[in-house]
Amino acid sequence: DHSLHDGENRSLRKVVLARKVDLNLASSVSGLDVLMKLKFGGHIGHIFYLNPGADEADDFLQESDGMIYSREFLGCTPERLFRVKGQDDVRTVTSEALAGTRIRGLTPSADAELLRELLSSKKDMLENEITGKFISDALRELEDNGWLEKRDDNNLLTTYEFSGNSFDKRQISESTHQRRFFVRRLRHLQHICQTFEGNLSENANVIDVARSLLSALHPTPAVCGDSAGIAIDFIRQFETLASYDRGYYAGPFGYVGHDSADIVVAIRSALVTNYQNRPTSQPHLAADDKHTPDALPESKVSVFAGAGIVEGSTVQGEWTEISHKLGVLSSLFPSSPVTLQSYSSPNVAWSSAFIEELVRCGVTTFYICPGSRNTPLTTAIFKATRTNVGIVRAISVHDERGAGFRAVGYARQNGRPAAVVTSSGTAVANLYPSVVEASSDGVPLLLLTADRPYESRDTGSNQSIDQVKMFSSSYIRWFRDIPSPSDDVPVSLALSDANHAVSLTKQLMGPGKRCSTSHLCEFQYFSFSISRI
Numbered sequence: 001d002h003s004l005h006d007g008e009n010r011s012l013r014k015v016v017l018a019r020k021v022d023l024n025l026a027s028s029v030s031g032l033d034v035l036m037k038l039k040f041g042g043h044i045g046h047i048f049y050l051n052p053g054a055d056e057a058d059d060f061l062q063e064s065d066g067m068i069y070s071r072e073f074l075g076c077t078p079e080r081l082f083r084v085k086g087q088d089d090v091r092t093v094t095s096e097a098l099a100g101t102r103i104r105g106l107t108p109s110a111d112a113e114l115l116r117e118l119l120s121s122k123k124d125m126l127e128n129e130i131t132g133k134f135i136s137d138a139l140r141e142l143e144d145n146g147w148l149e150k151r152d153d154n155n156l157l158t159t160y161e162f163s164g165n166s167f168d169k170r171q172i173s174e175s176t177h178q179r180r181f182f183v184r185r186l187r188h189l190q191h192i193c194q195t196f197e198g199n200l201s202e203n204a205n206v207i208d209v210a211r212s213l214l215s216a217l218h219p220t221p222a223v224c225g226d227s228a229g230i231a232i233d234f235i236r237q238f239e240t241l242a243s244y245d246r247g248y249y250a251g252p253f254g255y256v257g258h259d260s261a262d263i264v265v266a267i268r269s270a271l272v273t274n275y276q277n278r279p280t281s282q283p284h285l286a287a288d289d290k291h292t293p294d295a296l297p298e299s300k301v302s303v304f305a306g307a308g309i310v311e312g313s314t315v316q317g318e319w320t321e322i323s324h325k326l327g328v329l330s331s332l333f334p335s336s337p338v339t340l341q342s343y344s345s346p347n348v349a350w351s352s353a354f355i356e357e358l359v360r361c362g363v364t365t366f367y368i369c370p371g372s373r374n375t376p377l378t379t380a381i382f383k384a385t386r387t388n389v390g391i392v393r394a395i396s397v398h399d400e401r402g403a404g405f406r407a408v409g410y411a412r413q414n415g416r417p418a419a420v421v422t423s424s425g426t427a428v429a430n431l432y433p434s435v436v437e438a439s440s441d442g443v444p445l446l447l448l449t450a451d452r453p454y455e456s457r458d459t460g461s462n463q464s465i466d467q468v469k470m471f472s473s474s475y476i477r478w479f480r481d482i483p484s485p486s487d488d489v490p491v492s493l494a495l496s497d498a499n500h501a502v503s504l505t506k507q508l509m510g511p512g513k514r515c516s517t518s519h520l521c522e523f524q525y526f527s528f529s530i531s532r533i
Contacts, residue, residue, distance in 0.1 A: 014130045015225040015234050017318075018246060018306030021326050023333050024297035027360065031072030031272045034301075036390035037332050038076040042187045045076040046264045048253045067276040073248045075269030075329070078186055079222065080262070081252055082213045084206050087259040091200035093148060093209065095139065097131035098184065099222045099308055100124030100192035103324050115183055118192060123312035128181065128192045130310070131221045135196055138216040147204040147212070188328050210261035214252060223250035223265060223306065247271065249304035270329045271302040303329045346485030350494050351376040355384050357495040361502040363419050363446060365393045365410055367403040371423020373450035378421060400427050404434025408443050417444035417505045424450045428467055439475040444505035451481075478504050 035049055050073040079098040085091060102118040105111030118124055142148035184193045200209065225231020239246075248271070254263035275298060305325035307318040343349035355377065366381045368374075384392045397403035400422050407418040422428055428449045438445040451467045469479050480497050483489055 012230055012234065013226040014127060014221050014308050014310045015231045016221070016223050016306045016308045017235065017239050018249065018304060019239075019322060019326075020249075020302050020304045021330060023301040023303065023330065025299045025301065025333070027298050028069075028274045029272050029299045029301060031074045033391060034270070034272065034329075034332060035074055037388065038074075040390040041332075043076045043328075044186045045078040045268065046080065047074075047076050048264065048266060048269075049074045050248065050253070052248075068273060069276045070272075070274045072272040073266075073269065074272065075266060077253075077264050077267050077269070078184055078189075078191060079265040079267055081217055081220070081254075081265050082210075082261070082263055084200070084210050084213070084261040086200060086204075086206035091204070091206075093139065093142070093198050093200060093213070095135050095196045095213070095217065097128055097135050097194040097196075097220070097222065098191050099127040099131045101307075101321050101325070102190050104185070104188055104190060115185075115190060118183065118190060119181065123310060124192055125181070126310050126312070127222075127308045128194060130226050132194045132196075134221050134226065135194075135217065138213065139196055139198055141216060142198070142204075142209065142212065145212070147201055147209050149199045149201050188331075189324060206259060206261060207256060210256045210263070214256075214263060218252045218265075219250065220265070222308065223267065246304065250306065267304075267306070268325065268328050269304055271304075272299065273302070274299045301329075301333060347376040348379070350485045350491055351380040352383065353491050354494045354498055355380040357498040358419065358446075358502065359384055359388060359392055361499055362416055363502060364388070364391055365395070365407075365418040367395050367397050367407050367418060367420045369397055369400045369403050369420070369422045369427060371427060371450060373424045374421050374448070377448060377450070381421070400430035401433060404431045404445075405437070407445055408434050408438050408441075411438070411443045411445060412441070417446045417502065419446040419448050421448045422450065424467065425465055428470060429465070432471065435471050435475050446501060446505060 031049060031051070035047055038047055052071055052073060080094070080096055082093065082095040084093050100118060100121065101124070102114045105114050139148060143150050181192050181194060184191045200206075219228055219232075221231075225234065248266055249269055251266050252263045253266045255261065256263075303326050305322045305328075307321040307325070309318060343352065368378050368381065378394075381392070381394050385394050395406070397406060400420075403420050403422070407420045410418040420431060420434075422431065428447075431447060431449075435445065435447070437443070449467060468481055469476075471479070478501060480501065482494055482497055485491075
């Protein structure tokens with residue numbers, strides 16, 4: 001009932017309300033790692049990053065969860081506020097109106113239907129029209145100031161028409177209403193968009209133009225409302241009822257230089273907060289204690305999103321739209337627990353959980369040797385490279401001896417272990433030289449070697465050997481023969497072994513320290529077994 005009128009009964013054609021979702025995590029999060037996921041995970045837009053520090057006095061940065069160690073604001077926005085290019089022969093100003101949203105379809109036909117629905121929606125078109133009119137008026141002020149050239153046809157707009165997967169740039173008149181719009185298609189969402197472009201006059205200064213546009217355009221109706229003063233009062237009255245503050249969300253982000261300026265709108269954004277190390281007596285958040293009052297997070301990711309309310313909006317529709325927008329960044333932090341029943345076989349379940357735990361512990365480089373018994377591990381590793389794009393690396397090495405020494409070289413340079421993955425049998429013996437060197441130099445090394453299941457050992461099969469404690473205890477710090485997956489054996493057993501192995505290699509690395517290699521000989525079920533860390 002309040003959506004189009006504020007407390008003083010002043011009318012609004014459009015107002016944008018936002019909310020945030022807090023993701024409490026049991027381990028610290030690096031904002032730069034999140035950016036890597038955005039960059040290499042198929043997200044389209046302008047990537048931005050800000051480290052405001054932990055000592056800000058702003059109310060937005062006050063926390064009741066504990067002492068703050070670091071804070072990072074980041075995102076991947078599809079919306080540019082404006083760009084000024086002044087170093088070329090033709091100096092231009094570009095801005096865009098981005099408003100009106102639909103999700104992407106799961107199939108090409110569903111995607112096309114959602115696109116048609118978006119372009120035929122009067123409510124979404126109205127949202128974009130209001131924003132476009134606001135930007136057009138701001139650019140016409142530049143014309144009036146003599147900073148923007150007036151067109152002969154008295155039409156400021158240069159727009160783009162959407163045709164298939166391409167955009168045709170053309171001059172159009174106000175009468176060709178439908179051609180003024182195109183759809184910007186992102187990984188998760190698609191938006192109606194208009195682009196405005198004009199040429200700077202000879203006496204226009206880039207810095208003056210940028211300052212004028214920054215003052216005139218921010219905040220646009222796409223993130224605030226059609227009348228900024230009234231909309232801001234409305235937002236402060238109704239959006240902050242739950243002590244919620246937008247903070248940096250939807251703010252202008254970019255640079256202004258002598259020859260160019262580029263400013264984006266900080267939507268599709270999140271604030272990553274890492275807290276000081278908790279006392280050991282404090283429990284960590286886990287799936288089964290997330291509602292425990294005393295459980296404190298190690299880090300928190302606050303994800304922001306908003307939706308424009310205009311005539312024709314519904315509560316359910318706008319709430320759903322915000323949820324879809326929140327999901328863009330929230331999807332980078334999946335919360336599905338690993339169970340044996342979640343996968344096609346116990347081997348796949350344990351292998352996936354095992355590799356995820358290694359990655360969580362900081363093992364992000366895997367040297368993989370050929371073989372069939374280590375296939376579930378190899379599959380889990382390549383799955384991890386897709387969900388942690390740019391972070392997890394999988395390198396195929398045909399020779400086990402070479403793989404071992406490459407892992408030693410990686411650890412010596414980076415100060416953290418890499419994992420070597422091999423098949424069963426005599427392939428494991430080829431790792432002995434690298435194990436000896438790693439032990440002698442105090443270099444961390446993890447060995448994941450496949451083995452046969454218990455029932456298939458000592459059967460005289462070709463190339464099969466006794467792999468249990470194959471390497472001398474003079475060179476190996478720890479060995480673990482992980483049992484086969486079973487309903488009677490919790491998957492946490494394998495995760496605990498992975499965590500402990502990585503911890504030991506890190507504790508004992510360095511010159512003069514021996515036995516820094518951990519060896520896990522893993523489970524075999526059906527046709528494979530994992531091996532040693």
